[in-house]
Amino acid sequence: MPGFIDRMLTLDRRWIFLFVLVSVATPIIYPIGLPVTTTGSTRAAFEYIEALKPGDVVWISFDYGPSSAPENDPMAEAIMRQCFTKKVRVLVSVFYPLGGLGLANSAVAKVTAEFPDLKYGEDYVNLGYKDGAAAVMHRLGDDISGPFPTDVNGRPIGEIPMMRGIHDIRQVKLVFTAATGIIGEWWITQVHSQFGTPIIIGPTAVSAPKYYAYLNAGQLLGMLGGMKGAAEYEKLLAGAHPELAKFYKTTRAFTATKGMDGQTVIHTVILAFIVLGNYAFFRARAAKKRGAA
Amino acid sequence: MELGVVGTWIAALLTLACLSFLYKDNPFFRFAESLFAGVSLGYYVGITLNQTLMPNLWEPMRQNFGQNWDLLVPGLLGVILYMRYLPKFGWVSRYALAIYVTYYIGVDFTRRLHGEVLPQLGRAILPLSHFDSRTLVSAIFMLGVGSVLIYFFFSREQGPVTKRIARAGIWFLMISFGAAFGFTVMGRVALLIGRLNFLILQWIYPMLGIS
Amino acid sequence: MNLEFGRVALVVLFGILPIIGIAMGLRAPSLRSRIPIFIGIFAGFIPIVALYVPKAFLSGETGMSSRLDLWLIILAAFALLLGIVNVVQNSSRKIGRREKGWPYAVVLLTGLAVTGSFGIYGAVTGHGIGFMPDGSSTPFKWVEDRFFQPLQSTIFSLLAFFMASASFRAFRARNAEASILLVAAGLVMMGRVPLLEFLAAPIPPLHAAAASASQFLGKLTEWIMDTPNGAAQSGIIIGAALGAASMAIRVILGIERGYLGLGKGE
Numbered sequence: 159m160p161g162f163i164d165r166m167l168t169l170d171r172r173w174i175f176l177f178v179l180v181s182v183a184t185p186i187i188y189p190i191g192l193p194v195t196t197t198g199s200t201r202a203a204f205e206y207i208e209a210l211k212p213g214d215v216v217w218i219s220f221d222y223g224p225s226s227a228p229e230n231d232p233m234a235e236a237i238m239r240q241c242f243t244k245k246v247r248v249l250v251s252v253f254y255p256l257g258g259l260g261l262a263n264s265a266v267a268k269v270t271a272e273f274p275d276l277k278y279g280e281d282y283v284n285l286g287y288k289d290g291a292a293a294v295m296h297r298l299g300d301d302i303s304g305p306f307p308t309d310v311n312g313r314p315i316g317e318i319p320m321m322r323g324i325h326d327i328r329q330v331k332l333v334f335t336a337a338t339g340i341i342g343e344w345w346i347t348q349v350h351s352q353f354g355t356p357i358i359i360g361p362t363a364v365s366a367p368k369y370y371a372y373l374n375a376g377q378l379l380g381m382l383g384g385m386k387g388a389a390e391y392e393k394l395l396a397g398a399h400p401e402l403a404k405f406y407k408t409t410r411a412f413t414a415t416k417g418m419d420g421q422t423v424i425h426t427v428i429l430a431f432i433v434l435g436n437y438a439f440f441r442a443r444a445a446k447k448r449g450a451a
Numbered sequence: 452m453e454l455g456v457v458g459t460w461i462a463a464l465l466t467l468a469c470l471s472f473l474y475k476d477n478p479f480f481r482f483a484e485s486l487f488a489g490v491s492l493g494y495y496v497g498i499t500l501n502q503t504l505m506p507n508l509w510e511p512m513r514q515n516f517g518q519n520w521d522l523l524v525p526g527l528l529g530v531i532l533y534m535r536y537l538p539k540f541g542w543v544s545r546y547a548l549a550i551y552v553t554y555y556i557g558v559d560f561t562r563r564l565h566g567e568v569l570p571q572l573g574r575a576i577l578p579l580s581h582f583d584s585r586t587l588v589s590a591i592f593m594l595g596v597g598s599v600l601i602y603f604f605f606s607r608e609q610g611p612v613t614k615r616i617a618r619a620g621i622w623f624l625m626i627s628f629g630a631a632f633g634f635t636v637m638g639r640v641a642l643l644i645g646r647l648n649f650l651i652l653q654w655i656y657p658m659l660g661i662s
Numbered sequence: 663m664n665l666e667f668g669r670v671a672l673v674v675l676f677g678i679l680p681i682i683g684i685a686m687g688l689r690a691p692s693l694r695s696r697i698p699i700f701i702g703i704f705a706g707f708i709p710i711v712a713l714y715v716p717k718a719f720l721s722g723e724t725g726m727s728s729r730l731d732l733w734l735i736i737l738a739a740f741a742l743l744l745g746i747v748n749v750v751q752n753s754s755r756k757i758g759r760r761e762k763g764w765p766y767a768v769v770l771l772t773g774l775a776v777t778g779s780f781g782i783y784g785a786v787t788g789h790g791i792g793f794m795p796d797g798s799s800t801p802f803k804w805v806e807d808r809f810f811q812p813l814q815s816t817i818f819s820l821l822a823f824f825m826a827s828a829s830f831r832a833f834r835a836r837n838a839e840a841s842i843l844l845v846a847a848g849l850v851m852m853g854r855v856p857l858l859e860f861l862a863a864p865i866p867p868l869h870a871a872a873a874s875a876s877q878f879l880g881k882l883t884e885w886i887m888d889t890p891n892g893a894a895q896s897g898i899i900i901g902a903a904l905g906a907a908s909m910a911i912r913v914i915l916g917i918e919r920g921y922l923g924l925g926k927g928e
Binding site: 454457458461462463465466469470472473481482483484485486487488489490491492493494495496497498499500501502503504505507508517518519520521522523524525526527528529530531532533535536542543545546547548549550551552553554555556557558559560561563564565567568571572574575588591592593594595596597598599600602603620621622623624625626627628629630631632633634635636637639640642643645646649 | 663664669672673676677680683684687694695697698699701702703705706707708709710713729730732733734735736737738739740741742743744745746747748749751763766767769770771772773774775776777778779780781782784785790791802804805806807808809810811812813814815816817818819820821822823825829839840842843844845846847848849850851854855886887889890891892893894895896897898899900901902903904906907909910911913914921922923
């Protein structure tokens with residue numbers, strides 16, 4: 159065993175890469191179906207949207223790009239499905255410049271196709287991408303039509319029926335931001351602190367730890383942390399609205415719940431790596447001390 | 452999203468070209484990397500033109516110049532920004548740069564104070580009007596915030612008392628960074644899961660006729 | 663013509679004054695840095711003062727601050743494209759001098775030209791850069807879905823491999839602090855996924871115990887994230903915010919000038 163571990167420590171790292179690749183690919187080929195447990199912050203987010211009334215407006219901001227799509231796409235889609243099921247109207251925006259707009263357009267097209275009764279301009283509006291997110295958010299307390307004079311396709315905001323009753327951010331019941339990086343923080347520290355708008359955030363797992371501080375301070379209603387948060391939300395959604403469960407059962411479509419199998423396997427692998435590496439480290443240190451003595 | 456057969460093959464080959472870097476640096480990866488850089492920059496051109504410059508600058512002036520004549524100023528300031536690339540007149544771009552930087556910093560100033568400092572301090576303050584199970588949690592929280600702030604205070608040399616408190620701050624930071632590492636593992640692996648899901652289920656399986 | 667006080671004041675401050683400053687700067691090089699800094703003071707203070715002074719000319723919907731927000735959205739769009747000029751210059755030089763790796767510069771410029779052209783086409787024709795009315799993709803979206811998204815996703819996914827390799831080779835409990843970090847990392851990693859249920863899956867008698875232990879670890883993870891992690895992050899946020907706020911005042915007042923490419927005393 160000791161010789162094996164010493165050989166492992168000097169192994170070409172490409173074998174480690176291959177091992178990681180196989181570890182992640184195996185649950186995709188042979189799904190395990192491990193259970194998902196929910197956390198308080200995700201339940202709080204879910205229950206808030208469940209309590210909204212038909213006609214209420216939720217603002218969904220796609221503030222992420224392809225670099226975090228496997229985490230954020232499932233969150234945004236789940237929230238949209240819940241809103242449309244509850245006949246809540248949806249405003250979509252994008253503030254992330256590198257790829258957010260394409261993901262937003264694709265997600266909106268995908269989810270709205272699942273609800274054939276929805277009408278663009280009455281049930282949902284896509285405002286598109288805007289530069290200068292901080293300036294836009296600063297202005298939202300005055301009006302929405304200033305920074306967003308048209309929707310994503312260039313149609314003037316004044317001509318869109320849904321926007322006639324929504325003058326500024328105060329008419330929006332909730333902002334959900336699926337975010338990577340600092341844009342999510344701006345929604346909390348600028349929009350919520352200045353205008354009191356309730357915020358739910360769906361950050362990537364990398365940035366989720368810092369948002370616990372905002373959650374503790376009451377600046378956030380809820381949080382969907384990374385792929386786990388998205389999987390929790392999918393579970394809650396399918397439980398409360400069984401008619402939506404079919405969207406999470408298809409074999410080819412990627413869902414956060416399916417992704418958690420791979421997460422579990424790789425967490426096991428990495429923990430094993432850490433334990434093995436430290437075992438070898440302490441063994442070597444002990445041998446050195448014995449040699450010195 | 453349906454990419455079609457050609458689109459799926461393009462996406463799959465580019466994915467494999469990027470993953471080939473794990474074996475070693477090679478021309479396929481370098482090609483994919485350069486293509487990514489170029490397409491990203493072209494992407495910026497597309498979105499800023501279609502989503503900001505046309506609807507917020509050009510169209511308002513074209514449709515109603517009387518109401519929007521003042522937008523000439525930010526348009527000209529934007530053009531002036533590019534004068535930094537002219538050796539003789541680079542200094543002219545300082546006007547646009549000064550306005551741009553100081554405005555966003557001004558917005559950031561109020562955001563920091565009202566959105567970060569005050570709410571976070573409010574949470575850290577421990578109410579002593581009554582004691583229950585949350586009091587202990589709040590005490591630990593307050594100890595954590597205070598010790599971390601003392602650790603990061605570098606303006607004066609730390610004395611024997613503050614050194615001990617700062618040490619506690621380091622422990623809180625280590626727990627936080629360890630937790631962050633755990634979350635980071637999940638975040639990074641999620642991307643790999645997404646790509647392998649695409650390669651296996653949307654490229655290889657249809658190619659092999661597996662449903 | 664709309665001659666509201668807010669608009670006219672902004673045009674005078676950020677339109678007329680810079681023109682005067684440029685004219686003066688052509689004759690007196692010492693003014694080339696001073697006047698932009700002077701104008702920057704107004705740009706920085708207008709959004710701050712507008713928050714505390716509820717006067718219509720300043721903070722109303724037609725006030726200076728609101729209009730300035732719209733201006734800076736436009737300016738941000740120009741700023742985003744600033745780096746492209748630099749990249750085009752460097753790549754063109756590389757190709758012209760046939761430096762090492764010049765074919766890759768050709769690839770870069772080709773990608774930029776094709777994608778950018780599709781973006782310009784979308785703007786000029788009015789088709790945009792998303793879906794056409796019949797649901798098909800515009801040329802821009804076609805390139806985005808088949809080139810841009812796979813490339814960006816895959817390049818970032820490489821990090822997973824390097825992180826796993828680093829866990830094995832570098833993550834060591836060398837001292838007390840590193841040990842605390844490792845233990846916290848281990849607990850969070852076990853608590854965020856059903857790891858114990860996965861390990862106990864082949865052994866049915868252990869399923870119930872694994873589920874209970876997993877639940878306990880989940881709750882412990884939540885406590886770690888809420889309390890010690892939340893406290894540390896709160897401290898970091900407060901410290902960073904105070905530092906950023908004081909730096910903001912220094913920049914607005916022109917004490918810090920590095921962003922203009924000026925050193926101390928310039």
